[in-house]
Amino acid sequence: MPEIAPLLGETLTSPTAFHAPLHAPHEEDQWWRSSVIYQVYPRSFRDSNGDGTGDLPGITGELARLAELSIDAVWLSPFYTSPQRDGGYDVADYCDVDPRFGTLDDFDALVGRADELGIRVIVDLVPNHCSSDHALFQSALAAPAGSPERAMFIFRDGRGEDGSIPPNNWQSHFGGPAWTRTAAADGAPGQWYLHLFDSSQPDFDWDNPAVRAEFERVLRFWLDRGVGGFRVDVAHALIKAEGLPDWGGRADGGSTEGFPGWEAPMFGQDEVHAIYRRWRAILAEYDGERILCAEASIDPLPRLTDWVRADEMHQAFNFAYLHHPWNAHALRDVISSSLTAFDAVAAPTTWVLSNHDVVRHTSRFGLTDGTPRGGDGIGHGDPQPDLHTGLARARAASLAMFALPGGIYLYQGEELGLPDHTSMPDDARQDPTFARTGGERIGRDGCRVPLPWRADQPSSGFGGADSTAAPWLPQPEGWAGFARDVQAADPDSTLSLYRTALQLRRDLRLGAGSLSWSRPFEQSDVVAFLNGEVLVVLNMGEFAAPLPPGTVIAASTPGAVEDGLLVPDACVWILSTAG
Structure with missing residues (x-):
C-alpha cells in the first residue's frame, strides 16, 4: 500500500x-466574469463538404454539441480571407470570409444558430499585423518611401553605407530576423519592413491615426453582424518604443537575466492602452455586453492587469496559469498571485490550460521527465509523453480549474482528452516556425489536428461518411478511439466528465464564487x-x-x-x- x-x-x-x-465574489452579474468560452479553430473543427478543411457550416452544424458543455460563448480563430501561411493569422481581408470556410451568409447563419442556443460568438481580431497579400500592404509596396501608403506600416531605411543592414536587431517570434528588405520594380534594393512574426505578416504602424481608424471600421463591421466581442491577438505589441531601439532579450519579450520583459521595446508600451480604452467605448455603444479579451504575454503577472482595468479590456488570458508545472506549490502560488493581482483592478481572472499555440495539456502533463514544452511542440525525435499519466493529470487539472472563480477558456478537443500529434511526419508540417528555424522548433501543428467525431467514418468523421479528401493535417493512429460518438456513450469518458462538471459549475455558480x-x-x-x-x-x-x-x-x-x-x-x- x-x-x-x-x-x-x-x-x-x-x-x-x-x-x-482570498477572493470574494463580485456583486455584478456580468456574464463574462464567470464565463466558459470554447475556442474553435475553424480549419480543424468540422468539415461539412468533405474537402479536408473545416468550415463555418461545419461549426454551425455542431453547435448543439457544444451547448451540451454549458458554455457561454464560442471564440472563432481567424476565418478571414487569408493565404494561410500562418493558420489564418495572416489576414488579407478583415471584413470577409475566406472561401475555404464559407461566406458571410454562412457566418450570419452561425451567429443566428448560436443565438438560438444561448451562445455568443467571439471573433479573433489580429491588429498587430496583416498578410503581405492585404491590399493596404500591396499599395505600400508600390508606393515610394515617405508616402501615406507606406505610413500604414513600419518601413525604415537600412543601416550601413548601402542600407544593407536591418534597421535594428529585432528577431521574429518564428525565428530569423524581424525585418525583410523590399525591392523596386527594377530590382534595386529598397527599404525594410518590420514583421514580428513571419515575413508574410507586416506589422501595422499604430502611431498612425489612419491605422486606428481602419480598425475601428473593422470592429463596427463585425459588431453590426452581432458578434459578442473580440479576442485580440498579440494585444501587447501594437505600439513600439520610439526610435525602435535594439533589444538583447528574447524575441517574445519574456524576461531573461539582464533583460526584463517590461523593458522590451516592442511590447507593453503604455500608449497601447489608449487604443483599448477607445475600443471599450465603441463596444459600449452596442447592447448585450460585448467583450474584449487580450492575448498579452506580459510578465510579471501584476503588469498584465493593466490590460483589464475598468475602462479597457474585460478579460486577459492568464498564461502564467497555463504554463504551471505539475507541482502543488507552483499551482497554489499562481492561483493566489493571479486572484490577488486581478482583484486589485476588480477584473475576473481567466483560466486556460490549452489553446492553438501550445502543446495540449494531456501531452504536457504526460512529459514525466520534466522536459518543458510550450509552443515549440513535440516531434517524433523528442521524448514522448506518457499518455496514461498525461490524461489522468489533464482530467484532474481540468476539474480543479472548473471550480475556480472567474472565467474559463476551453480549446476544442480537450473535452475529448485529445493529446498532441507527436509523431507527425516533418513533410506534413505547415507552421512557419518549423520552416523558419530549419526544423529546430517543431511548431504548433500537433495541437491543431482535425477533430475526431465518429469512429466508424473516414478520418474519424471529420469530413463525414462520404468524405474522400485527406484532412489538411494528418490525424495520428488511434484517433478514432477519442471520437465524440464513442465518448458520448461512455459515462466515464472525458467528454462525460466535462459535461457533468461544467453543468455543476453553472448550477453551483462556482465561477462567481470565492x-x-x-x-x-x-x-x-x-x-x-x-x-x-x-x-x-x-x-x-x-x-x-x-x-x-x-x-x-x-x-x-x-x-x-x-x-x-x-x-x-x-x-x-x-x-x-x-x-
Missing part, C-alpha cells in the same frame, strides 16, 4: 481549517480549496491523500477515491458545510 500523507481528514471541513477568502485555501494541505503535494460549499481536492503528489467525510459530487476518474483516500493524479469535488 502506498505511503499516506499524515493529514487528519476530520479537520478538513472545520471552519478553522480554511484561510480567509476561494479559501485549506490549511491542512497547504504545505503538501495536495491542492485543496473551498468555493462556496464545494471542497476541491487535487492530488499532485506520489502518494494517496486522506479525504474528509462528505459526498463526492464530481471525480476526475472513476477510481479517484479508494478507502477514503484520493489517489495520485486525481481530483474530486466534495460537498462541504465549512465556513
Whole structure:
C-alpha cells in the first residue's frame, strides 16, 4: 500500500481549517466574469463538404454539441480571407470570409444558430499585423518611401553605407530576423519592413491615426453582424518604443537575466492602452455586453492587469496559469498571485490550460521527465509523453480549474482528452516556425489536428461518411478511439466528465464564487480549496491523500477515491458545510 500523507481528514471541513477568502465574489452579474468560452479553430473543427478543411457550416452544424458543455460563448480563430501561411493569422481581408470556410451568409447563419442556443460568438481580431497579400500592404509596396501608403506600416531605411543592414536587431517570434528588405520594380534594393512574426505578416504602424481608424471600421463591421466581442491577438505589441531601439532579450519579450520583459521595446508600451480604452467605448455603444479579451504575454503577472482595468479590456488570458508545472506549490502560488493581482483592478481572472499555440495539456502533463514544452511542440525525435499519466493529470487539472472563480477558456478537443500529434511526419508540417528555424522548433501543428467525431467514418468523421479528401493535417493512429460518438456513450469518458462538471459549475455558480485555501494541505503535494460549499481536492503528489467525510459530487476518474483516500493524479469535488 502506498505511503499516506499524515493529514487528519476530520479537520478538513472545520471552519478553522480554511484561510480567509482570498477572493470574494463580485456583486455584478456580468456574464463574462464567470464565463466558459470554447475556442474553435475553424480549419480543424468540422468539415461539412468533405474537402479536408473545416468550415463555418461545419461549426454551425455542431453547435448543439457544444451547448451540451454549458458554455457561454464560442471564440472563432481567424476565418478571414487569408493565404494561410500562418493558420489564418495572416489576414488579407478583415471584413470577409475566406472561401475555404464559407461566406458571410454562412457566418450570419452561425451567429443566428448560436443565438438560438444561448451562445455568443467571439471573433479573433489580429491588429498587430496583416498578410503581405492585404491590399493596404500591396499599395505600400508600390508606393515610394515617405508616402501615406507606406505610413500604414513600419518601413525604415537600412543601416550601413548601402542600407544593407536591418534597421535594428529585432528577431521574429518564428525565428530569423524581424525585418525583410523590399525591392523596386527594377530590382534595386529598397527599404525594410518590420514583421514580428513571419515575413508574410507586416506589422501595422499604430502611431498612425489612419491605422486606428481602419480598425475601428473593422470592429463596427463585425459588431453590426452581432458578434459578442473580440479576442485580440498579440494585444501587447501594437505600439513600439520610439526610435525602435535594439533589444538583447528574447524575441517574445519574456524576461531573461539582464533583460526584463517590461523593458522590451516592442511590447507593453503604455500608449497601447489608449487604443483599448477607445475600443471599450465603441463596444459600449452596442447592447448585450460585448467583450474584449487580450492575448498579452506580459510578465510579471501584476503588469498584465493593466490590460483589464475598468475602462479597457474585460478579460486577459492568464498564461502564467497555463504554463504551471505539475507541482502543488507552483499551482497554489499562481492561483493566489493571479486572484490577488486581478482583484486589485476588480477584473475576473481567466483560466486556460490549452489553446492553438501550445502543446495540449494531456501531452504536457504526460512529459514525466520534466522536459518543458510550450509552443515549440513535440516531434517524433523528442521524448514522448506518457499518455496514461498525461490524461489522468489533464482530467484532474481540468476539474480543479472548473471550480475556480472567474472565467474559463476551453480549446476544442480537450473535452475529448485529445493529446498532441507527436509523431507527425516533418513533410506534413505547415507552421512557419518549423520552416523558419530549419526544423529546430517543431511548431504548433500537433495541437491543431482535425477533430475526431465518429469512429466508424473516414478520418474519424471529420469530413463525414462520404468524405474522400485527406484532412489538411494528418490525424495520428488511434484517433478514432477519442471520437465524440464513442465518448458520448461512455459515462466515464472525458467528454462525460466535462459535461457533468461544467453543468455543476453553472448550477453551483462556482465561477462567481470565492476561494479559501485549506490549511491542512497547504504545505503538501495536495491542492485543496473551498468555493462556496464545494471542497476541491487535487492530488499532485506520489502518494494517496486522506479525504474528509462528505459526498463526492464530481471525480476526475472513476477510481479517484479508494478507502477514503484520493489517489495520485486525481481530483474530486466534495460537498462541504465549512465556513
